[in-house]
Amino acid sequence: MNSDQYILGISAYYHDSAAAIIKDGVIIAAAQEERFTRVKHDPRFPVNAINYCLEEAFIEPGDLSAVVFYDHPVLTYDRVMKNCAYAGADSFETFSTATKSILGIKLWVDKHVKQAIGTAGQLGKVIFAGHHMSHAASSFYTSPFEEAAIVSVDGVGEWSTTTIAHGKGRDIQLLQEINYPNSLGLLYSAFTYYCGFKVNSGEYKLMGLAPYGKPVYVKEIYDHLIDVKEDGSYRLNMDYFGFLSTHKTTNDKFHQLFGGEPRQPESAITKKEMDLAASIQQVTEEIFIKIARHAKKITGSNNLCLSGGVALNCVANGKLLKENIFEHIWIQPASGDAGGALGACYVARHLYYKEPRIAPNGKTDTQKGSYLGPGFTDHEIVAFLDRNKYVYTKYSEEEKNELLAKEIDKGKILGFFAGRMEFGPRSLGARSIIGDARNSTMQSKMNLKIKFRESFRPFAPAVLREDVNKYFDLDTDSPYMLIVAPVKEEIRKPVEAHADSDDMIPVINQIRSALPAITHVDYSARIQTVHQETNPKFYNLIHAFRKLTGCSVLVNTSFNVRGEPIVCSPKDAYLCFMRTDIDILVLENYVLLKEAQPKFEESENWQKKYELD
Amino acid sequence: MNSTNQTESKIKELFEGVIIADSGKKYLLTEIDKSSTSYYETPVHPNQAYFSFIDVATQENFTGYLEQFWKESGNEEFAQAAGAISSLAYSLCVDPDSQQEDISPFIYAMY
Numbered sequence: 001m002n003s004d005q006y007i008l009g010i011s012a013y014y015h016d017s018a019a020a021i022i023k024d025g026v027i028i029a030a031a032q033e034e035r036f037t038r039v040k041h042d043p044r045f046p047v048n049a050i051n052y053c054l055e056e057a058f059i060e061p062g063d064l065s066a067v068v069f070y071d072h073p074v075l076t077y078d079r080v081m082k083n084c085a086y087a088g089a090d091s092f093e094t095f096s097t098a099t100k101s102i103l104g105i106k107l108w109v110d111k112h113v114k115q116a117i118g119t120a121g122q123l124g125k126v127i128f129a130g131h132h133m134s135h136a137a138s139s140f141y142t143s144p145f146e147e148a149a150i151v152s153v154d155g156v157g158e159w160s161t162t163t164i165a166h167g168k169g170r171d172i173q174l175l176q177e178i179n180y181p182n183s184l185g186l187l188y189s190a191f192t193y194y195c196g197f198k199v200n201s202g203e204y205k206l207m208g209l210a211p212y213g214k215p216v217y218v219k220e221i222y223d224h225l226i227d228v229k230e231d232g233s234y235r236l237n238m239d240y241f242g243f244l245s246t247h248k249t250t251n252d253k254f255h256q257l258f259g260g261e262p263r264q265p266e267s268a269i270t271k272k273e274m275d276l277a278a279s280i281q282q283v284t285e286e287i288f289i290k291i292a293r294h295a296k297k298i299t300g301s302n303n304l305c306l307s308g309g310v311a312l313n314c315v316a317n318g319k320l321l322k323e324n325i326f327e328h329i330w331i332q333p334a335s336g337d338a339g340g341a342l343g344a345c346y347v348a349r350h351l352y353y354k355e356p357r358i359a360p361n362g363k364t365d366t367q368k369g370s371y372l373g374p375g376f377t378d379h380e381i382v383a384f385l386d387r388n389k390y391v392y393t394k395y396s397e398e399e400k401n402e403l404l405a406k407e408i409d410k411g412k413i414l415g416f417f418a419g420r421m422e423f424g425p426r427s428l429g430a431r432s433i434i435g436d437a438r439n440s441t442m443q444s445k446m447n448l449k450i451k452f453r454e455s456f457r458p459f460a461p462a463v464l465r466e467d468v469n470k471y472f473d474l475d476t477d478s479p480y481m482l483i484v485a486p487v488k489e490e491i492r493k494p495v496e497a498h499a500d501s502d503d504m505i506p507v508i509n510q511i512r513s514a515l516p517a518i519t520h521v522d523y524s525a526r527i528q529t530v531h532q533e534t535n536p537k538f539y540n541l542i543h544a545f546r547k548l549t550g551c552s553v554l555v556n557t558s559f560n561v562r563g564e565p566i567v568c569s570p571k572d573a574y575l576c577f578m579r580t581d582i583d584i585l586v587l588e589n590y591v592l593l594k595e596a597q598p599k600f601e602e603s604e605n606w607q608k609k610y611e612l613d
Numbered sequence: 614m615n616s617t618n619q620t621e622s623k624i625k626e627l628f629e630g631v632i633i634a635d636s637g638k639k640y641l642l643t644e645i646d647k648s649s650t651s652y653y654e655t656p657v658h659p660n661q662a663y664f665s666f667i668d669v670a671t672q673e674n675f676t677g678y679l680e681q682f683w684k685e686s687g688n689e690e691f692a693q694a695a696g697a698i699s700s701l702a703y704s705l706c707v708d709p710d711s712q713q714e715d716i717s718p719f720i721y722a723m724y
Contacts, residue, residue: 014722043722072661074682077698081691082640084632095632096624103698104705107669111706130662156723159657174662176653181641186723200722227645233652238643243723294653347664 009344018338019049029056064121070340131157138343139305140167154308155185196263211522213274232290318484333480334424369534373421401544427558429538442517462556563610
């Protein structure tokens with residue numbers, strides 16, 4: 001099989017359903033189902049994402065060589081049975097729920113695929129790729145490396161929670177693993193839950209909260225919750241966790257250890273949560289670095305590929321980079337379950353069909369900037385705008401960027417919609433809300449009036465690649481916003497030592513640098529380097545802003561409100577624009593001003609539609 | 614007895630007849646061992662960890678698949694329950710649109 005081999009990968013039924021398609025080893029499309037259904041983290045069978053992938057590839061389902069699922073339900077059921085045998089009679093509810101979920105739904109992927117698209121491809125049956133193998137494949141086969149150590153860390157997939165593998169050419173060999181119930185991801189999620197955030201989305205908040213606190217609970221964590229060896233392997237002390245026999249991650253003993261019941265969601269965040277966040281973040285970083293050192297030792301590689309949900313912990317990634325254990329690190333931007341769909345495609349291509357890998361060039365990845373989702377033509381955008389009588393002006397690319405640069409400089413906030421939507425959890429300039437990083441009120445305005453989210457949460461800078469070292473202690477590519485690095489000393493501003501109290505507001509409002517909107521409380525920033533090659537539209541906007549102001553950094557946050565999936569279509573973008581204090585909507589080269597739009601009314605309360613994340 | 618109750622009854626039967634009967638076995642590695650230098654394992658399920666197929670073409674095929682799976686991994690008790698599990702799977706098989714009991718967002722979905 002040498003040409004026109006189309007493989008469809010699917011992830012579903014856990015977190016973030018998604019589909020991806022590759023043609024002869026080249027990524028054609030990938031998207032999360034939530035973007036189409038508008039249900040955040042939608043776990044349902046991704047029929048919309050599958051249809052989009054087929055459309056983007058311009059093929060019929062019968063043209064598919066194979067369909068691959070990213071997880072093995074029988075292995076997962078084996079784990080459930082053994083978990084419940086271990087836990088005993090108390091675990092019946094867990095067993096009953098899991099049995100219905102796995103034997104009733106997940107086992108029947110082959111049937112669901114055939115119901116949805118009429119075929120499981122020319123192979124005639126769905127291939128089941130291993131969960132962690134899918135993660136590993138998603139990072140290695142898209143990386144710039146011919147050979148690499150591969151580390152995957154997540155909550156749990158089938159049995160595994162942490163795997164170390166070695167990739168070389170078209171092959172991946174799994175070398176070592178840590179299995180359920182011992183899980184770094186579940187440990188982090190336990191603290192996410194205990195601190196009152198939603199599991200699987202609140203981990204990011206916990207990471208953002210960590211710099212406000214002090215790691216005063218680190219000793220308690222090491223003494224009671226986890227035993228860690230020098231090689232980074234670990235075991236949890238299950239006396240403190242509830243998930244073996246109940247639906248709860250933590251138990252009373254865990255709560256007693258940290259002085260009381262979990263924080264109620266949406267209640268005030270106190271110093272205790274800040275300190276817990278700082279503590280679990282430090283422990284995670286220390287273990288992560290030990291695992292990486294061990295992976296280096298057993299593979300001898302100078303390159304590292306990372307994936308799994310824990311690889312989205314960009315603070316830990318930044319610390320790992322600083323350790324210089326590996327010469328090069330590449331992190332799959334869709335590191336969570338959604339990315340498993342992409343990895344599953346490559347498992348089929350290289351391990352099942354044994355097709356050779358397209359030789360990597362050692363420098364650039366093949367993820368295409370992760371702009372792998374739907375894009376919209378001028379014709380489609382104009383049709384949408386005219387049909388609804390929305391008021392717009394069309395500009396040339398250059399005129400538009402000059403205008404937008406001036407508006408940003410005046411403090412205006414843009415909804416920026418350009419090119420194909422991002423695959424993965426981060427907005428990278430295709431579906432982004434953009435503002436001036438120099439503006440001292442931008443963080444609170446964006447958090448409270450646009451995103452409607454917690455005021456402590458930091459924003460990320462998008463910076464021209466060639467200028468990254470002018471502002472940050474980083475001189476490497478970070479196109480996927482997966483690395484945190486310090487703001488340069490030269491642009492920092494001194495602040496009073498922050499009060500050791502429950503009140504974060506004075507700390508949040510401190511001006512810490514010449515780029516206050518993106519400088520976190522510890523002078524760090526989650527950096528996106530913007531590259532002409534992968535996103536010329538966003539690059540040109542920042543370039544125009546630099547020409548006007550001398551500054552090549554903009555605030556870049558996801559184009560959505562709290563609890564809403566990132567916008568996908570012009571309609572989604574317009575709704576978000578009108579529901580919030582975004583000043584200007586940019587749909588490719590069509591610019592819409594808020595004050596020029598017709599009166600906006602909705603029949604339903606949209607804030608009820610999007611459950612707070 | 615309606616079909617929902619029959620299914621619940623089958624799940625309970627499986628739980629009591631296989632799971633509880635097998636309880637006490639150290640299936641999970643949870644002991645903290647201060648004297649060991651590593652908790653890493655070599656891949657426990659190498660046949661499935663890369664890729665594989667699951668034969669659910671017929672109930673009999675799936676029974677055979679499960680029997681082989683558990684015999685290969687040394688779980689004779691589970692292998693003997695393959696027929697009951699396969700039967701349960703066929704009676705539980707539902708349209709994916711009717712899926713998903715509401716799971717709390719404060720719980721990590723692990724099955």
